[in-house]
Amino acid sequence: MNVTAAQKRLIEKLGVFFEGQGRTPAEARIIGLLLVADQLEMTLEEIQHTLGISKSAVNNAINVLMLTQQLEYVTKPGDRKKYYKSKIEQWMSHVEEHVEKALEGRILLKEALDQRSKSTKEFNTAMKDMIEFMEFVQSHHQEMFAKWKKSKGRS
Amino acid sequence: MNVTAAQKRLIEKLGVFFEGQGRTPAEARIIGLLLVADQLEMTLEEIQHTLGISKSAVNNAINVLMLTQQLEYVTKPGDRKKYYKSKIEQWMSHVEEHVEKALEGRILLKEALDQRSKSTKEFNTAMKDMIEFMEFVQSHHQEMFAKWKKSKGRS
DNA sequence: TATTTAGTTCTGCAAATTCAGAACCAAGTA
DNA sequence: TACTTGGTTCTGAATTTGCAGAACTAAATA
Numbered sequence: 544m545n546v547t548a549a550q551k552r553l554i555e556k557l558g559v560f561f562e563g564q565g566r567t568p569a570e571a572r573i574i575g576l577l578l579v580a581d582q583l584e585m586t587l588e589e590i591q592h593t594l595g596i597s598k599s600a601v602n603n604a605i606n607v608l609m610l611t612q613q614l615e616y617v618t619k620p621g622d623r624k625k626y627y628k629s630k631i632e633q634w635m636s637h638v639e640e641h642v643e644k645a646l647e648g649r650i651l652l653k654e655a656l657d658q659r660s661k662s663t664k665e666f667n668t669a670m671k672d673m674i675e676f677m678e679f680v681q682s683h684h685q686e687m688f689a690k691w692k693k694s695k696g697r698s
Numbered sequence: 699m700n701v702t703a704a705q706k707r708l709i710e711k712l713g714v715f716f717e718g719q720g721r722t723p724a725e726a727r728i729i730g731l732l733l734v735a736d737q738l739e740m741t742l743e744e745i746q747h748t749l750g751i752s753k754s755a756v757n758n759a760i761n762v763l764m765l766t767q768q769l770e771y772v773t774k775p776g777d778r779k780k781y782y783k784s785k786i787e788q789w790m791s792h793v794e795e796h797v798e799k800a801l802e803g804r805i806l807l808k809e810a811l812d813q814r815s816k817s818t819k820e821f822n823t824a825m826k827d828m829i830e831f832m833e834f835v836q837s838h839h840q841e842m843f844a845k846w847k848k849s850k851g852r853s
Numbered sequence: 854t855a856t857t858t859a860g861t862t863c864t865g866c867a868a869a870t871t872c873a874g875a876a877c878c879a880a881g882t883a
Numbered sequence: 884t885a886c887t888t889g890g891t892t893c894t895g896a897a898t899t900t901g902c903a904g905a906a907c908t909a910a911a912t913a
Binding site: 741742743753754757758761778779780 | 888889890891892893
């Protein structure tokens with residue numbers, strides 16, 4: 544057995560969370576597995592049997608996760624298998640993307656505000672305030688990420 | 699006609715965006731309509747005909763959006779109709795929730811880290827770094843939101 | 854050349870989502 | 884009391900999603 548019962552429960556919890564982030568159930572559980580399991584690198588077959596999902600589902604999920612930079616694989620000499628592992632260093636950019644996406648609406652909101660009749664003054668002002676705050680949060684955010692990246696680049 | 703062709707296009711763009719935020723197509727377009735239209739308050743029937751979706755779909759969507767505090771309605775004396783409008787002042791808390799949700803994974807990641815074998819040192823350190831940064835971003839966010847709320851409370 | 858192995862692709866089903874349309878209810882109005 | 888009106892609820896149909904299972908490919912091995 545690759546993972547304990549407790550680990551399986553945690554994988555499910557992580558699974559539910561990542562589903563909420565827009566991943567499919569299979570993708571979500573694979574991410575969870577590779578965060579929780581002691582074994583950092585696993586083959587398609589190992590993932591399949593540990594999670595109890597089909598080969599095709601694992602294969603599709605893995606490929607999506609590689610396209611989105613959440614997984615990578617390593618190989619071993621004289622071994623055709625691929626050993627998949629979580630690309631954890633890349634994770635920060637996913638968090639970044641997610642926060643970014645939450646704030647991205649400000650662009651469309653601005654477009655909406657720009658075309659509004661000037662007569663609904665109170666409403667327009669409320670909209671403007673919100674857009675400005677979103678811009679403020681957004682720029683702070685960029686700053687924080689930039690700082691973090693720089694500190695990592697040096698250390 | 700309640701909205702122009704250009705406004706309809708913008709409503710669709712907003713619709714796609716809000717679908718990405720987890721709303722249904724009908725919900726997403728109603729939010730968009732009430733952000734774009736000059737007329738700030740609209741009845742169920744007006745919404746129905748402007749967007750070209752069924753009464754039941756509008757009704758269901760409206761009720762969901764009221765539960766999630768994105769819409770409210772006002773009434774007029776001697777008029778049974780409800781006039782729905784965007785609860786724009788409440789919008790900031792939605793942005794807040796969204797950002798919060800993006801950062802919420804840190805709690806589960808911490809749980810995952812805590813149960814990891816100590817032997818995968820490098821991986822564990824990378825995980826820890828990320829969790830710490832997410833905590834840092836999170837506290838900054840809270841601070842920013844708190845400040846904004848306070849400034850709005852006063853002004 | 855036949856067989857095994859790792860991974861990929863295709864087909865179709867099962868579940869979930871979303872909505873239209875119809876029936877319905879409750880509060881007024883004629 | 885019957886009719887209208889605003890809103891609600893129910894049912895079923897159309898999509899969409901996600902995956903299992905089988906067929907398949909390509910490389911390595913016997």
